Amino acid sequence: MPGIRVLGSALLAAAFLTGTMGEAPLAELSPGQTALLLAFAGCSLLMAAAIVDGFSRHWTHGIEAVAISGGLIVAALVTYAARDDLQMVLDRAIGDIADGRAVVTDKGEVVAARRTDGSFILNGKVNGREARFVFDTGASTVVLRAEHAADFGFSEEELRFSVPVATANGSALAAPVTLRALTIGSITEHDVPALVTRSGALHANLLGMSFLERLTSYEVRGNRLILRPKDVTPAG
Template sequence: MPGIRALAGALLVAALLVGILGEAPVAGLTPGEAAGLLAAFGSLMLMAAAIVDGFAAHWTRGVEAVAFSGGLLLAGLASYAARDDLLMVLDRAIGDIADGRAVVTDKGEVVAARRTDGGFILNGRVNGRETRFVFDTGASTVVLRAEHAADFGFKERELNFSIPVATANGVALAAPVTIRSLTVGSITEHDVPALVTRSGALHANLLGMSFLERLASYEVRGNRLILRPKEITTAG
């Protein structure tokens, strides 16, 4: 049944395109819902064609096709029922594989996936030098490791370690500094207050509130961290 298979293939291609490129609703459905519906129809048509061809060849082939198609259908229904859990696993896998990477939307939002350890890692630049941050709303300010300070232009001999901060290893002293420019994704802030800890006090730089409070908003939605700049731009 080449005609049915061709139509099914066209539906599957359409589902892929709608899922990847779709932005506006389709017949009252979101792009994801429309893509799922097209994919379901395409898959059912392929199963029907396989069953008809199987019985045309021999009844045993037809029974095998029915059993195989039924198994695929049950697996599809089970996957749909557990879609939220599957998406969670997928998101966290992406967070680990693409460690630190963030996606910039056409609205200028910076979106990162949660890691399997439950946290968010973000690539950034401090005074033009690349580094990584752990998203941390519990930190009142951006905190930099002493091991990275020299790369960012802060000389240890010029730092005044006078401010006590709580770390996983206990209380440590940190030095106040001002970051000329701090960039995460498409968002850049200037003259950001920060602290530099003594060597060995932290295992990672912290993206704290002295940066986050300058944003229009930030939120954790499911397994995604979304940072929104005050000036939203639309890609042209």
């Protein structure tokens, strides 16, 4: 059955390419749906070839091939039925493994995966220096840890701790500053108001509203955080 195996393998390859690179719908089917159909057809041909080959050797091998194929079909159906839950687990695992890494789409959107603790971590730059932020719409402004202030060009002598803020450790005072440039993925904003907390007040820098409100939009869709710069139109 070499011809059937070759055709099945070709369909699986087409399913992979369609699922990873396909953009345009085909006969009203999305690339994902088309990939699933191609994969199902390819797997069906490979299982059929295995069953026929098994019976040609001995009936016991044929029964064994049927049992294995049936088990694979049941596993595929269970996986498909639980695809949303599995996708959520996969997304969160990606968020932990690629901690802080954001993907820039061809539309210019910056996309990050949720971590297992529910947060979104984003790597970026402050005044040209590497920084890591926690996405936080509850913060009215970008907030930096005092421990990182010197790296971003703010000396301790120039910080005036005069703004009261509420943190997880209680009330504290923060120093207002202006960031010459704040970059997240492909998005850069200039002259961004921010606060620097006293040492020990925060465990992470916060990406707050003084940056987020400059975007066209931002949204949490499932386990994805999507940031859209000014020149990107939100998807309809």
